[in-house]
Amino acid sequence: MNNYTQMLRNHNLKATPQRLAIVDMLYMHGHMSIDALYEVMIKKFSSISLATIYKNINLMLENTFIQEVKLPNYKSVYELTKESHSHTICEKCGKINDIILDLNAIVNTVSTLKNFEISKADLVLSGVCKNCV
C-alpha cells in the first residue's frame, strides 16, 4: 500500500484508483486545471466522468488534501497541500512555479498597522521566466 492510499484514508477518503491517479497526476504535474486533469485522466480511465473530477477535487479541497490556486488571466489550478508558499506564473509560457518566500515582515506590518490577524497570504508573481526572455 503506497503512501497516498494511507494519506487519503487519513482524510476520510476512500483510496479509489481514480483518486490515486488524480493525486499522482497532481504530484507529477505540480499544478493542474480541471480541464488538464480531465484530459490526462481520460487516458487512464476511458469512461471517467467529468463529474468525478469535480466531486473529487471538491472533496479534497474540503479535506485540505489539495489547494486551489487562483491566477490572474488563467483558470484556477490545483496542487497538493504542502508547506505554505507563493507562486510565479510566466505570462509567455504559462509555467507555474512554487517559491518559498519569507512574508513575515509584511504580515507583521499589516497585523500591527491595521489590527488585522492574518491567517493566510496568497501571493502570485506574474512576469517572464528565464526561459522566455
Place this chain on the structure above:
Amino acid sequence: MNNYTQMLRNHNLKATPQRLAIVDMLYMHGHMSIDALYEVMIKKFSSISLATIYKNINLMLENTFIQEVKLPNYKSVYELTKESHSHTICEKCGKINDIILDLNAIVNTVSTLKNFEISKADLVLSGVCKNCV
C-alpha cells in the same frame, strides 16, 4: 460633464448612463462581484440585462479601466484601476480592503534569485479584521 464621462471616452468607451452607474457603484463600494453589481444596477435600471453587466465588465477589463481581484473562497470582485496595491479580506465579515505595501524587497529577491522578470504582484491577505475579533 463629470470626470468619469471623460475617463471612459479616453478608454474608447461611450459614456452611457449604465456605464457611468457601474463606474459610480465601483467607486462607492470599492469592490463588487458581478452579482452584487447586478443587484444595485437593477434598482436604477429596472430593465438592465445581466449581459450588459458582463459585456461592460469585460470591456472595461480589456481597457484596464477596472481590475479583477481573485479571492480565495469567494467569487471575483472588480475595482477601478488605481495605484498598485494589495488586498485584505476578513474571513468573518467578508470585508475587502485595499492596502499599499512595499513589496520591492520580495520582488527583487525573486528577480535575481530565479531570473524571473516580475511585472505584477498580486497579494491577498486573509484573516480576521479588527471589527470581527
Place this chain on the structure above:
DNA sequence: GTTTAAAGGATAAAAATTATCTATAATCTT
C-alpha cells in the same frame, strides 16, 4: 439635425459546475 457606429436589452446558446440515481467497489466486521 443627420449620420454612424457603438451599446443596450431580450433571448438563445454555450460553458462550467453541481445534483441525482443506481450499480459497483472499497473498507469494515466477523
Place this chain on the structure above:
DNA sequence: AAGATTATAGATAATTTTTATCCTTTAAAC
C-alpha cells in the same frame, strides 16, 4: 476470507455562469 456496509463512479439531468446573436435605441461626430 466472506459477507455486510457505506462511499464512490459513472451516466445523465439540472443548474449556474458566461458569452453570443440580433435588432432597436442612443451617444457622439459632423
